[in-house]
Amino acid sequence: MVTVADQEEERRSSHLIYKMEVVSLPAVSRVAICGGTHGNEMTGVFLVKELQKRKRKEEGAEAPDILPVISNPRAVQRCQRYIETDLNRCFTTATLSVPVSDGTPYEIQRAQELNVFLGPKGSVKSVDLVCDLHNTTANMGLCLISYSECDWISLHICRHLQKEMPSVPVRYIHYDVPLSEAYSLESVGKHGFAMEVGPQPHGVVRADVWGTMTEGVRLVLDWIKRFNSGVQFDDKVMEIYTLVKTIDYPRDPETQMITATIHPQLQDHDFCLLHQGDPLFLTFSGNTEYYRGEEPLYPFFVNESAYYEKGIAFLLARKKKVNIPSVRVMTRESV
Amino acid sequence: MSCEVSLPEAKKVAIFGGTHGNEMSGVTLVNLWLKNRAEIRRSGVEVQPFITNPRAVEKCTRYIDIDLNRAFTPENLSKREAEDHPYEIKRALEINRIFGPKGSSDAYDVIFDLHNTTSNMGCTLILESSQDHLNLQMVHYIKQAVAPMTCSVLVNEHPFLQYSTSRSVAKHPIGLEVGPQPQGVLRSNIFQSMRLILRHALDFIELFNGGMEFPPCTVDVYQVTERVDYPRDTNGNITAMVHPNLQDCDWEPLNPGDPMFLTFDGRTVEYKGGNTVYPTFINEAAYYEKQQAFVITKRGTLIARQIKVSKM
Numbered sequence: 001m002v003t004v005a006d007q008e009e010e011r012r013s014s015h016l017i018y019k020m021e022v023v024s025l026p027a028v029s030r031v032a033i034c035g036g037t038h039g040n041e042m043t044g045v046f047l048v049k050e051l052q053k054r055k056r057k058e059e060g061a062e063a064p065d066i067l068p069v070i071s072n073p074r075a076v077q078r079c080q081r082y083i084e085t086d087l088n089r090c091f092t093t094a095t096l097s098v099p100v101s102d103g104t105p106y107e108i109q110r111a112q113e114l115n116v117f118l119g120p121k122g123s124v125k126s127v128d129l130v131c132d133l134h135n136t137t138a139n140m141g142l143c144l145i146s147y148s149e150c151d152w153i154s155l156h157i158c159r160h161l162q163k164e165m166p167s168v169p170v171r172y173i174h175y176d177v178p179l180s181e182a183y184s185l186e187s188v189g190k191h192g193f194a195m196e197v198g199p200q201p202h203g204v205v206r207a208d209v210w211g212t213m214t215e216g217v218r219l220v221l222d223w224i225k226r227f228n229s230g231v232q233f234d235d236k237v238m239e240i241y242t243l244v245k246t247i248d249y250p251r252d253p254e255t256q257m258i259t260a261t262i263h264p265q266l267q268d269h270d271f272c273l274l275h276q277g278d279p280l281f282l283t284f285s286g287n288t289e290y291y292r293g294e295e296p297l298y299p300f301f302v303n304e305s306a307y308y309e310k311g312i313a314f315l316l317a318r319k320k321k322v323n324i325p326s327v328r329v330m331t332r333e334s335v
Numbered sequence: 336m337s338c339e340v341s342l343p344e345a346k347k348v349a350i351f352g353g354t355h356g357n358e359m360s361g362v363t364l365v366n367l368w369l370k371n372r373a374e375i376r377r378s379g380v381e382v383q384p385f386i387t388n389p390r391a392v393e394k395c396t397r398y399i400d401i402d403l404n405r406a407f408t409p410e411n412l413s414k415r416e417a418e419d420h421p422y423e424i425k426r427a428l429e430i431n432r433i434f435g436p437k438g439s440s441d442a443y444d445v446i447f448d449l450h451n452t453t454s455n456m457g458c459t460l461i462l463e464s465s466q467d468h469l470n471l472q473m474v475h476y477i478k479q480a481v482a483p484m485t486c487s488v489l490v491n492e493h494p495f496l497q498y499s500t501s502r503s504v505a506k507h508p509i510g511l512e513v514g515p516q517p518q519g520v521l522r523s524n525i526f527q528s529m530r531l532i533l534r535h536a537l538d539f540i541e542l543f544n545g546g547m548e549f550p551p552c553t554v555d556v557y558q559v560t561e562r563v564d565y566p567r568d569t570n571g572n573i574t575a576m577v578h579p580n581l582q583d584c585d586w587e588p589l590n591p592g593d594p595m596f597l598t599f600d601g602r603t604v605e606y607k608g609g610n611t612v613y614p615t616f617i618n619e620a621a622y623y624e625k626q627q628a629f630v631i632t633k634r635g636t637l638i639a640r641q642i643k644v645s646k647m
Contacts, residue, residue, distance in 0.1 A: 050599050257366065262522075
């Protein structure tokens, strides 16, 4: 949510920085909206199914071609996160080039199919933008998660959502990973992000979360249409969250079973700044474990059910300001 | 007219966790107590913690082949253990052998079966009979002990909607259902609530076995009358969600004309029943496949007779 103080700060910063030139970017003509990358994250599944029903193309050259995709149909059918392995970890360059045989896990084969359909990753033929829809059990509001802090399209889209959805916290999370090692589906498009909305239990569709995600997707497409039609989006200073590290649960050294829950003061407090000495975990025997880091950081994905098996209780991020230049669609004249 | 019910000691008590392998509070509590029983030790009672569905717990999934908490039917329990069956039927036969046989005098006296739900049900105790005076006195004791925290009591005696639970092998089965909690997640508040309820439940049994008399009392309950499915298309896919006005409103009155579902294209579907009812299990993740968006209950008051132990 943008406060008056934020707006003031933005005005001051933009007055002080050198006015960046307008960046000309190609139109965003092909957009993939993906749901069911994790088969039990229900909002995206139903949203994509509704898009598939609607099918008719919007009028006008500015409207992008929308490709609604159910990424992991077998997992969706079983209402499970995945069948053999997490599909959303299969999009590294290495995994996309693994030779496929009968024994190759289903999700690796599916990732390669998606790479042919929406990519190939890193090539000029790939779709212009991938919007991959996810839910989380963590109290994260709406987050756009991206591998880039200089994908101006994704950042402007995020700013658009922040402005147009003031009642929902909208944040941009940056995973600083090079493209070849980027493991998730959105890395296949020229631009892309995961749209993560929570909290929602897996296997459930909540009407309030549906409302947030459908509005988010509508605004993404709305921005793209306006961008394609020639609207210039002015430069801004934006705050984003950059992943620093992950923290696991305390575990029994022999059995590896967890020995504590997320502390009640941390539970549901995603993006509330964690200071040294703040409680993190409450052990089953009633002791509190505290954050010992010196640098205050922002927790997120706090108590995501799918992350227990990945050894993650929550992630920690640093907040930073990014200067986003003005952008305008590239026309034949400006090429 | 109330008269005293004389009951034998409840000496053999079991605590079941992991009947659904992804309902984490029960799994965690039972594993904790299997390592260290100090917290569940009571004089005059043998308390056995037990993971009912270990393969589902290992995979953090509700079940492997079929829902264990529907598997204790007379038909299944009369099968032969040595034959090849779906995993949960084999487990049901084993559990019936260890803690039953269901319906016999050798069966365990009390079984607590620990569950979580994605529904906003708070703490709920589930009974399978309105005539079990030991259980009625126990839930009354627990409700008073945990106050001001509320504890609802759900009674499911419905001839078609009642199901064959793992706890039903005992003479006195009690379900503990605490939510909301997503599957696969352990929330501190939910965990502590379940732990607290069990503490008081075991205290009650110890007091009862020790000779304390429990005078007649009344227990406010919700009795299951009906289940309501999601609107679906001809292919069986759901076409609407629980309406925002109903979501998270477990135990609150649903009146005729109140919003019930919101279709994906924005239409409201209203409750068309004739009376005010009390829905629960609203939007439980595991019930989409069981054709259940929520369960309808009516409010009632049950009378628990005075009980006293009769030591043989």
